[in-house]
Amino acid sequence: MSSMPGPNIEQALRALNLAIGALHGGAFFETVSGSLARELAVQVCFLGKIEHAPQGLRAQLLAFWQDGRQLPPFNYSLQGTPCRNVADGAVCYHASGVKQAYPTDSLLAEIGVQSYLGLPLVDGEGLVIGLLCIMDRAPIPWERRLFALELMQALAGRCSAELLNLLAREHEQLLLMTHGQRELRATGRLIEQERLAALGGLVTGMTHDIASPIGVAVTACSGLDEFAQRLLQSLRGGRLTAAEAAELAQRIADASQLAGAHLRRASDLLSGFKTYAADQSQQKVSAFDLCEYLRNILRVHGALLKGARARLELDLPDAAPVVMCGGQLSQLLAKLLRNSCAHAFEGIGDRRITLSLQREDDWARLHYRDNGRGLPAPLREQLLQGWDAVQDQGLGLHLVAQLCQMMQGRIRLDPDPRPGTGYIIELPLNPPEQG
Numbered sequence: 258m259s260s261m262p263g264p265n266i267e268q269a270l271r272a273l274n275l276a277i278g279a280l281h282g283g284a285f286f287e288t289v290s291g292s293l294a295r296e297l298a299v300q301v302c303f304l305g306k307i308e309h310a311p312q313g314l315r316a317q318l319l320a321f322w323q324d325g326r327q328l329p330p331f332n333y334s335l336q337g338t339p340c341r342n343v344a345d346g347a348v349c350y351h352a353s354g355v356k357q358a359y360p361t362d363s364l365l366a367e368i369g370v371q372s373y374l375g376l377p378l379v380d381g382e383g384l385v386i387g388l389l390c391i392m393d394r395a396p397i398p399w400e401r402r403l404f405a406l407e408l409m410q411a412l413a414g415r416c417s418a419e420l421l422n423l424l425a426r427e428h429e430q431l432l433l434m435t436h437g438q439r440e441l442r443a444t445g446r447l448i449e450q451e452r453l454a455a456l457g458g459l460v461t462g463m464t465h466d467i468a469s470p471i472g473v474a475v476t477a478c479s480g481l482d483e484f485a486q487r488l489l490q491s492l493r494g495g496r497l498t499a500a501e502a503a504e505l506a507q508r509i510a511d512a513s514q515l516a517g518a519h520l521r522r523a524s525d526l527l528s529g530f531k532t533y534a535a536d537q538s539q540q541k542v543s544a545f546d547l548c549e550y551l552r553n554i555l556r557v558h559g560a561l562l563k564g565a566r567a568r569l570e571l572d573l574p575d576a577a578p579v580v581m582c583g584g585q586l587s588q589l590l591a592k593l594l595r596n597s598c599a600h601a602f603e604g605i606g607d608r609r610i611t612l613s614l615q616r617e618d619d620w621a622r623l624h625y626r627d628n629g630r631g632l633p634a635p636l637r638e639q640l641l642q643g644w645d646a647v648q649d650q651g652l653g654l655h656l657v658a659q660l661c662q663m664m665q666g667r668i669r670l671d672p673d674p675r676p677g678t679g680y681i682i683e684l685p686l687n688p689p690e691q692g
Contacts, residue, residue: 266404266407266408266411269296269404269408270408270411272292272296273289273292273293273296273408273412276288276292277289277292277415279606281419281422281603282419282422282423283319283320285419286304286319286320286416286419287320287322287327289302289304289320289389289412289416290302290303290304290320290321290322290327291320291322291327293391293408293409293412294322294391296408297391297401297404297405297408299391299392299393300323300324300368300392300393300394301321301322301323301324301368301370301390301391301392301393302322302390302391302392303318303320303321303322303389303390304318304319304320304378304387304388304389304390304416304420305317305318305319305330305387305388306319306386306387306420306423306424307335307344307385307386307387307388308332312334313334313335313336314334314335314336314341314344315332315333315334315335316332316333316335316340316344316388317330317332318330318331318332318333319387319420319423323368333364337359337361337362338359338362338364338365339351339355339358339359339362339365339373339375340375340388340390342375343375343376343377343385343388343390344377344385344388345385346377346379346383346385347377347472348374348375348376348377348406348469348472348473349373349374349375350373350374350375350402350406350472350476351372351373351374352372352396352397352402353371353372353396353397354371355370355371355372355373355392356369356370356371365392368392368394369394370392370393370394371393371394371395371396372392372393372395372396372397373390373391373392374390374391374397374402374405374406374409375388375389375390375391376388376389376390376406376409376410376413376469378413378416378417378420379417379560379564380417380421380561380564381421381558381560381561381564381591381594381595381598382561382591383560386417386420386421386424387416387417387420389409389412389413389416391405391409399480399483402476402480403473403476403477403480403515406472406473406476407473410469410473414560414563414564414566415564415566417560417564418564418565418566418598421564421565421598421599422599422603425599425600470519470520470522470523471519471520471523473515473516473519474515474516474517474519474520474523477512477513477515477516477519478512478516480508480512481509481512481513481516484505484508484509484512485509487505488502488505488509491505541582541584542580542581542582543580543581543582543583544578544579544580545578545579545583546576546577546578546579547577547578547579547581547614547621548573548574548575548576548577548614549576550583550586550587551571551573551590551612551614552571552573554586554587554590554591555569555571555590555594555612558591558594561594561595561598562594562598562610564598565597565598565599565602565608566602566608567597567598567602567608567609567610567627568607568608568609568610569609569610569611569612570609570610570611570612571611571612571613572611572612572613572614573612573613573614574614574615574616577614577616577621577686578686579621579684579686579687580686580687581664581684581685581686581687582663582664585660585663585664586664586684588660589657589660589661589664589682590612590625592656592657592660593625593657593680594610597610597627597629597678600629600630601627601629601630601631601677601678602627602629602630603629603630604630605628605629605630607628608627608628608629609627609628610625610626610627610628611624611625611626611627612624612625612626616686619685619686619687620683620684620685620686621683621684621685621686622681622682622683623681623682623683623684624671624679624680624681624682625679625680625682626671626673626677626678626679626680627677627678627679628675628676628677629676629677629678630676630677631676631677631678632678657680661682661684664684664685665684665685666682666683666684666685667682667683668680668681668682668683669681
């Protein structure tokens, strides 16, 4: 990595946002790789999606920038590469010596790479779906490490959203070629499969979301060690000046504050995931405050909303005590959030999702709405005729209706003619026991 003036994260983000603008698909991935390489002054930058092959994990690159030009993307095995750590949900960083650390990685040897930084790209449940990496033939100096990590993390959400859109299109094409979908949707097996898949992704998501702030904290701690060693060497040599002491003290304080802030963030994420995972696995009816429960569900899905660049607006009362199955409610809302983020916002700049709660007698009324493109006219007409007439088209609407029925509630389409799609969900505050 070549020598540059002190990094300015805000200026770099403005330049990157200006470059990628409203780009999508291949143009987006190629522009990100080239622009990020230039901002970080590295020789290599690439993005790829993770593929699960019989022979093991592989990466299908979507863009590969090297030495000032875009090269054709390729597919490679992750075995014996630093990217394998990224696929496991970790931030992988080597300031130098990465080629020696992975001697069987032919790509590192071919390019002559010495330094490496890779971040995982994840979906709404935290499942690793891709990677964003930079490499260079020179070591990465300390003053550039945190800058590179912060800049890449700022881009990771948008990259994940674009990758999710790509995967959704590929999945929809696969569904069109698959037989027997209608029969599968008509049974409760789909709900169980979705629940188990969400729990599996939740474990991976917890690993990633906690690994990200911990990765920053570890990097900050490595800086603490470096500054402390410099301070000790100067003290032992009797050549510590007041200016050098002040500089090292300030760097130690900054690194300590950075590590502490990110460790607190990791602790908060773990607490939210713990509650969400317990309810998903137990599927028990219990008493809780619906308002606080809704807030926790939405916190857990913060990465999904950030990746889709969607803003969430809540209108909740101070408290709403209920007795219901929290696991089914969280699965229902998760499906609506994923639908909006994956299907609603293409071509939309100001992306908003609103959720409001009202109590009416013995019922809780949830009003969920996005300001996206809206449902296709044929599907909207089918919904107005009743949920049993819906042929999902990949949106999972029939699954949402089944979850409402399991909670002894009901759902209907919001008739509001404004742009977007809305649902009105009514659930009993204290449902009678089913025989």
